[in-house]
Amino acid sequence: MMYKHVMRRAAAACLFVVSGLFLSGCADLHADMTFKDDGSIVLRKDLSFQIPMQADMAASLNQWKQEDRQNGFTVEDTANGYRSSKTYAGIQDIADTGGEFWTPDPEYGEIRLHKGLLYDYYSIHTRIKGQENAALPQAHYEDNIPNFFQVPSSVDVWSYLEYRKQAEREAAQLNEIHNQAVAAAVNSASLDFTMHLPMAVDATNADQVLDDGKTLVWDLKPAFINTQGASAGQDIHMQAQFRIFHQTTAILLGVVCAALVIAAIVCAVLVKRKQPTGQSKPYLIGLAVSIVCLVGLGGLVQSATATQVTFSDSDRIISKALPEGSAYQTLPSPNSLDTAKAMAEDHTLHGEVVAVSEEDDDGYLALFQTTAGPCFVIADKASDSIAVVPFKQSLIHFRTQYTQFSNGKKSYYPLTFIMARQNDTKDSPDVKLGIWQNDMHQIPTYVLIEPDENDVIHVDGNPSSAWNTLTPSHYQVPMKDEINIRMAKIFANHIDSLSKDVRARDVILPNK
Structure with a gap:
């Protein structure tokens, strides 16, 4: 998931790939978001050109770096580009700086976060809108063939027609070479977004799911470049549902469970020893209480982890930077299946x-x-x-x-x-x-x-x-x-x- 600034830079970088500057090379843009166990998020971006930068490319790069610094990112120069990173307190913190990109939209989804006793459950659904005019540029060398009235008058019609046929064949060959070069540059370029999770994702539509479900990768290139001949790019919907367990709560529950197990063992031993003397009743009660607490705690954990999360309006992540008075439709109730x-x-x-x-x-x-x-x-x-x-x-x-x-x-x-x-x-x-x-x-x-x-x-x-x-x-x-x-x-x-x-x-x- 990326904030709007990153997406704007992604679009610009990708459009450079299909420009004349990139006919002999390509660029790579990798953005990633890492969710930490404490709910904090590290947002990173790595932009690099695979060819030596020209003056206009360097000027654009410097402008992007300056904007990142103004937005609180740490910027580091690389051999042929730069990388930047910023740590956010949580997903709400990103939403407050991301504007409408994080605004609930009934047409394609939203960001939701349900806070629970044992874990927080995230449901992320946002869209990278396909850009207009995303078709690959096509060469038209035939436009440079002079017409009959532009050639010297000494050239007769039949000679011109023969010249015209040869010129059209050569123009078609040049078009094919040019278009293949552009397509090769675009195909070799990378434009993707990666999400790193502390534990395996529950469900996602990522193009690649790696690291036992902890790493999700979406290819964003189709949103900015359409290689299928259409003029507009494809909308890309990024969805992921996952949970982040509360480590402190988990440790506390582990300690309580261990204490109850020890108490149960001690009570069981004492019951056996005191039974001949008739003094085992208190320890028997302690054993029963320990077992009941263990069963109840186990049931609580199982229920909390197995129950499907039901989101409410209070779980929606809405940017605080939106205009006052903005209203959103309540979440619809599911229909019966x-x-x-x-x-x-x-x-x-x-x-x-x-x-x-x-x-x-x-x-x-x-x-x-x-x-x-x-x-x-x-x-x-x-x-x-x-x-x-x-x-x-x-x-x-x-x-x-x-x-x-x-x-x-x-x-x-x-x-x-x-x-x-x-x-x-x-x-x-x-x-x-x-x-x-x-x-x-x-x-x-x-x-x-x-x-x-x-x-x-x-x-x-x-x-x-x-x-x-x-x-x-x-x-x-x-x-x-x-x-x-x-x-x-x-x-x-x-x-x-x-x-x-x-x-x-x-x-x-x-x-x-």
Whole structure:
């Protein structure tokens, strides 16, 4: 987890990687957060260039170092960069200097800390927003080829056309060389965040889990550089749930347990010795009390460590630097999973129900965790049928994707997903939509949504799809099958409620 200043520096460093300065080399940025047994946190950052720094690079580096010093970091120069570190009293201390990065956001999670007798339980869920204009720069040497009217008049058209063909071939080769060099520089660069814990994590979506669960690593590069051809970077959701035991309390409990064991042993010996004389009763009582205390203490420890933590509003970590009067929604209560579990048994679904939307007359939407990862399941009451939708982060966090107008109104992006129906009928009017795999009908689905005056999401019009493909460039074929239409609408009308239940239950999801 990083505070906003670190993320801003991370973005700048990563953007340098794809600039002209880095065509012959690359940069590395490693940030890490170490949680100590006493709850204090050490935040570190290590930035280095793998090529000799030019004047403009050195100037930027000096500016970053100065900002770190102003923020209380200890800065140390390295051979081709610098590293900085700062120790915080606790996670609230970081939140108070981190601004909105640590502010609870109902659209994608928040930071929570539940303080207990034996340990403190942390639940961290924050987002690194994908940057706009994150596509790799592409070379266009063909733009430098002169047109016919720029060449000497002595050149005839046929000679120019031959020259043009050769120039285009050479430009294409130069483009490929340039693009490969940029891609190689980016691939060799490192931009990651590491979390070090005093004991193994309970649950996380980190890209790497090392050191028996004590070291978590997230690759942040996809948020700032998109190597898949898209213009924007990917949102990265970092989640981790872990506990830090109170060492003083643990030592005290250990001492008490040892004293009770010794007392029980002494009482047992004295009971045996005094029994013939009839003076064993006090020691028998002492033995019984010691055993009862040991059992009770053991039960307390087991209950405290085995019971699932339930968070409340008081457990939320909120920055004190936020404007006065800022209000936040209360944590939602989880929905009942009983109906979804019964549905899973009826339809022989393999996996665990981890969250579910509110149920209405149409049906509901559930989130399943399977061995292959999470997926959505649409339950249609009218037909008593289901459809499975592959999980996409953009669906569960759809409220982070919108265009906002000057009047404050939001226009959310359409929902696009693949809806898979087992044992669909071949006489359906939608038989040509998507593709068939044996008796599994997979249908690419496009649904327009809009919020009403109360910000409740509703479907705008009927869903649409495409023929004979799962990856259409356009969704121009209206759905006609009533079951498909109903299921697509159930998904769109219930995804917001499901998202809130995921947040209420603090479900760990894939980070990209």
